[in-house]
Amino acid sequence: MRRPIIAGNWKMYKTPAEAVEFVTRLREATTGLDGVEIVVAPPFPALAPVREVLAGSHIGLAAQNMFWETEGAFTGEVSPVMLAETGCRYVILGHSERRQYFGETDANVNHKVRAALEHGLVPIVCVGESLSEREAGLTEKVVTTQVEQCLAGLSSAAVAGLVIAYEPVWAIGTGRTASPDDAQEVNARIRELIGSLFGADAAALVRIQYGGSVKPDNTRELMSRPDIDGALVGGASLKVESFAGIVRGCEEAAKI
Ligand code: 13P
Numbered sequence: 001m002r003r004p005i006i007a008g009n010w011k012m013y014k015t016p017a018e019a020v021e022f023v024t025r026l027r028e029a030t031t032g033l034d035g036v037e038i039v040v041a042p043p044f045p046a047l048a049p050v051r052e053v054l055a056g057s058h059i060g061l062a063a064q065n066m067f068w069e070t071e072g073a074f075t076g077e078v079s080p081v082m083l084a085e086t087g088c089r090y091v092i093l094g095h096s097e098r099r100q101y102f103g104e105t106d107a108n109v110n111h112k113v114r115a116a117l118e119h120g121l122v123p124i125v126c127v128g129e130s131l132s133e134r135e136a137g138l139t140e141k142v143v144t145t146q147v148e149q150c151l152a153g154l155s156s157a158a159v160a161g162l163v164i165a166y167e168p169v170w171a172i173g174t175g176r177t178a179s180p181d182d183a184q185e186v187n188a189r190i191r192e193l194i195g196s197l198f199g200a201d202a203a204a205l206v207r208i209q210y211g212g213s214v215k216p217d218n219t220r221e222l223m224s225r226p227d228i229d230g231a232l233v234g235g236a237s238l239k240v241e242s243f244a245g246i247v248r249g250c251e252e253a254a255k256i
Helices: 016-029 044-054 080-085 096-102 106-118 131-135 139-150 156-160 180-198 200-205 216-223 240-255
Strands: 005-009 037-041 059-063 090-093 122-127 163-166 207-211 230-233
Touching: 005 090, 005 163, 005 207, 005 240, 016 037, 016 044, 016 059, 016 240, 037 090, 044 059, 080 106, 090 106, 106 122, 106 139, 122 139, 131 139, 139 180, 156 180, 156 200, 163 180, 180 200, 180 207, 180 216, 216 230, 216 240, 230 240
Parallel strands: 005 037, 005 230, 037 059, 059 090, 090 122, 122 163, 163 207, 207 230
Antiparallel strands: none
8 A cells, every 4th residue: 555655844944964963863763663654855955964864774855846957057946867866766846835935836846747757756746725715615626726737747657656745825834734634635635636637546556645734743643544645744844853753643543
C-alpha cells in the first residue's frame, strides 16, 4: 500500500548552521521509525550541508521551489538539474505562499512539475482553497481546477509517483486545522479525480498529504483517515521534538 510521507517545509527559517544542528538531532530522534517516509525541505543555502549530514540516513531531502529551465539567464532562480545534483529527491511546487506572494499560477506549476519529473525529482504538488472560497462552498471546484491544471498532460505512471499536498490556505500557520473528516473528504475527492483523469492505478498509488497546522496532538487522528497519506508540516517541523512527534503519531496511525 501507500507508505505515508511526512515532510517538513521549513519555509524561510534556519541558517545552514542551524539546519545542520537540527538534522543531526532529527536523525537520532527518528531512528527506527521506518514505517513512515521522512523528508525535510530546508531553504536553498542549507541543502548541500544538510545533505552531508543525511547521507546514508532514512531522511530524504526536498527543495521548496525551482524554475523549470535547465539553465540560463534567469537571475535568482534554481534549476531542477541543480537540485538533483544537490541530492534532492523531492521538490515542493505550487505552495500557496508561492502563489500568493510570487504570483505563481497553475500553468507555472504545471511547467515546473513536468520539468521536475524530467530530471528525476518527485514533485510535492500543493493545492488548497482560501477561506473565502471555502465559505462560498467552492472548495471542490477550486481544488479540482488546481489538480486538473497542475497535472495537465502527465502520464498515469508519472501521476502514480507524485505526492499531492492538500493544504487549505486558511489552515496554514493559523492554528486552525481542517477537521479530520473535512481533510479526508477533500483528499478522497482528489483521489477520485485522479482516478477519472489518470486511471485506477494512479489513484491507488498517488500519495495525498494534508497540510495546515499539523501538530503532534492532531496527527494520529488525521493520519488514521484512509485517504490521508502523510503531512506537509510548516511550523511544527522547526522543532525536533514536535516534528519527531508527528512522525511517531503517523507511524502509530498507520499501524492501526
Ligand atoms: P503550518 O504547519 O505552519 O500551518 O504550515 C503548513 C504549510 O504551509 C506546510 O507547507
